[in-house]
Amino acid sequence: xxxxxxxxxxxxxVADSSIYIVVADISPAGPMADFQxxxxxxxxxxxxxxxxxxxxxxxxxxxxxxxxxYTIATFSLYRPFEMVRDxxxxxxxxxxxxxxxxxxxxxxxxxxxxxxxxxxxxxAIPNFRVLAPCDPQECVEATRWCxxxxxxxxxxxxGKAGEPNLTAGAEPFVFGKVRYLQRGTDxxxxxYGVITAKALEVAEALAAAGKSVSxxxxxxxxxxxxxxxxxxxxxxxxxxxxxxxxPEGGLASRVKQIAWDIKSDCDxxxxxxxxxxxxxxxxYDDLLAAHGxxxxxxxxAVA
Amino acid sequence: xxxxxINKRNSLDxxxxxxxxxxxxxxxxxxxxxxxxxxxxGAFSSTEIVDCIYYELMRPGSNGAVVGxxxxxxxxxxxxxxxxxxxVVLEDLGILKRSDLAAYxxxxxxxxxxxxxxxxxxxASTGSLGHGLSMALGMAYAEKTKNCGGIVYAVLSDGEVQExxxxxxxxxxxxxxxxxxxxxxxxxxxxxxxxxxxxxxSFYPVVEKFExxxxxxxEVDGHDSLAIFNAVTGRRGDRPLMVNCKTTKGRGVSYMxxxxxxxxxxxxxxxxxxxxxEIDGAGK
Numbered sequence: 001x002x003x004x005x006x007x008x009x010x011x012x013x014v015a016d017s018s019i020y021i022v023v024a025d026i027s028p029a030g031p032m033a034d035f036q037x038x039x040x041x042x043x044x045x046x047x048x049x050x051x052x053x054x055x056x057x058x059x060x061x062x063x064x065x066x067x068x069x070y071t072i073a074t075f076s077l078y079r080p081f082e083m084v085r086d087x088x089x090x091x092x093x094x095x096x097x098x099x100x101x102x103x104x105x106x107x108x109x110x111x112x113x114x115x116x117x118x119x120x121x122x123x124a125i126p127n128f129r130v131l132a133p134c135d136p137q138e139c140v141e142a143t144r145w146c147x148x149x150x151x152x153x154x155x156x157x158x159g160k161a162g163e164p165n166l167t168a169g170a171e172p173f174v175f176g177k178v179r180y181l182q183r184g185t186d187x188x189x190x191x192y193g194v195i196t197a198k199a200l201e202v203a204e205a206l207a208a209a210g211k212s213v214s215x216x217x218x219x220x221x222x223x224x225x226x227x228x229x230x231x232x233x234x235x236x237x238x239x240x241x242x243x244x245x246x247p248e249g250g251l252a253s254r255v256k257q258i259a260w261d262i263k264s265d266c267d268x269x270x271x272x273x274x275x276x277x278x279x280x281x282x283x284y285d286d287l288l289a290a291h292g293x294x295x296x297x298x299x300x301a302v303a
Numbered sequence: 304x305x306x307x308x309i310n311k312r313n314s315l316d317x318x319x320x321x322x323x324x325x326x327x328x329x330x331x332x333x334x335x336x337x338x339x340x341x342x343x344x345g346a347f348s349s350t351e352i353v354d355c356i357y358y359e360l361m362r363p364g365s366n367g368a369v370v371g372x373x374x375x376x377x378x379x380x381x382x383x384x385x386x387x388x389x390x391v392v393l394e395d396l397g398i399l400k401r402s403d404l405a406a407y408x409x410x411x412x413x414x415x416x417x418x419x420x421x422x423x424x425x426x427a428s429t430g431s432l433g434h435g436l437s438m439a440l441g442m443a444y445a446e447k448t449k450n451c452g453g454i455v456y457a458v459l460s461d462g463e464v465q466e467x468x469x470x471x472x473x474x475x476x477x478x479x480x481x482x483x484x485x486x487x488x489x490x491x492x493x494x495x496x497x498x499x500x501x502x503x504x505s506f507y508p509v510v511e512k513f514e515x516x517x518x519x520x521x522e523v524d525g526h527d528s529l530a531i532f533n534a535v536t537g538r539r540g541d542r543p544l545m546v547n548c549k550t551t552k553g554r555g556v557s558y559m560x561x562x563x564x565x566x567x568x569x570x571x572x573x574x575x576x577x578x579x580x581e582i583d584g585a586g587k
Contacts, residue, residue: 056440056441087428
């Protein structure tokens, strides 16, 4: 997904000379190197210095540029948090903060490299929008949207490498609207980001058991499509949220709020990362399983 | 991209600068009589620096104004708590109205204690320390890479140079050869908890630190408008410049100078009248 992001941003930057990318010591492999070669003055590597990465993006935006700040998610959002809040949020500047490898994708690197609460943190800042595409194709749409919008700051949560495409048969991407990857009538699985692939696996198993299943990419986590979520709750007997994020302040808690507000009577099950730092190592799937998220565990809980 | 960036003007009317600075200080004192929460001390230490930037260094745009659309240069008050001097200068320049300052810190107005982006003449929101130099760097880099030719001036406090973010920006500015960035340290040797030289003896020497980071850096008497002007107009222009301005917090009013409580206190009636007499009498 990161290569898709870089390729898309490069294409946008060729067409729009106001686009700058400010990175913090992250390998400019592939398309990122093309950007650097094509427009070296619009590709800035600040080194290991994330506060100035964000502050500099603010200054660029104050002079009419369209900057992207790019590094591993923990370092793009947490390390320079007050710059993100004050320089970008308070001043409402059109800067995209890209959190690459969010969630527990960096599964062997430990908690310092896991981004388990980024959606809550970014969503809590006024003026911020939060986008989390579920696959490389959706990342193209999300990146293009970020590159042309002038309204304010965005946190763009993306994966790393090797994610499958899930949206070939999906409805069109519309910012601020939930996107059905497939439509069913019994069960609806709501998800966002890379873990949506797991949602499709669950859907496949449920379908094999005779259920008609919807799968929805809630790529715009903020502003969340309240009406779209309400409809999902009203039109299905069971709604399942699968989320690579702690329970507080993510999609699961928002869906529960909406369910309460509309007095929904549907069966609602949520699967999130635990509110714990887990000192486990292994594959991405191993980490998710340690947090209680695996296809068999979800099926055992919802079937 | 790396041609020297030098101001064209080469003279400053020192008598006029002194009169303006008296006027600015008296206007700030006038405001203290209707609002209790003000950073008078820090505004007085920055008075000659801010005055010199706006009146002598920033170049006018096609409409003759140094601020606003078409004006080439940018001012950023990184030490946001020095906002009072910026606000009275912007009023003096006709950018802010007398009614704007009259409604300072009230629900009817739009001016608070710190600069807020969107207010006329305010190019960035500051108040939290250590943000301004990074933003000024981004602005200056945009000016350079878009070939707009603007110079960005930023005023920092000596306290905020302690922020790690300031050093991130310092290192990056010279690495990127951003020679249209001019910083000023209002080095009044005071911060909220005591004297800077006590808290951080390692802060000194200042000039050599910035030079070691690839900046040009000069030290001046920060209450000498001509020295400030000469430091900027006489610079080499091939790298960012930091002017280390030695200043006195509360400068111009004897009982305020270097007295910590005047960071945020307003004078009473008798103190106010004494302050006006001292300012009017200065230089006579």
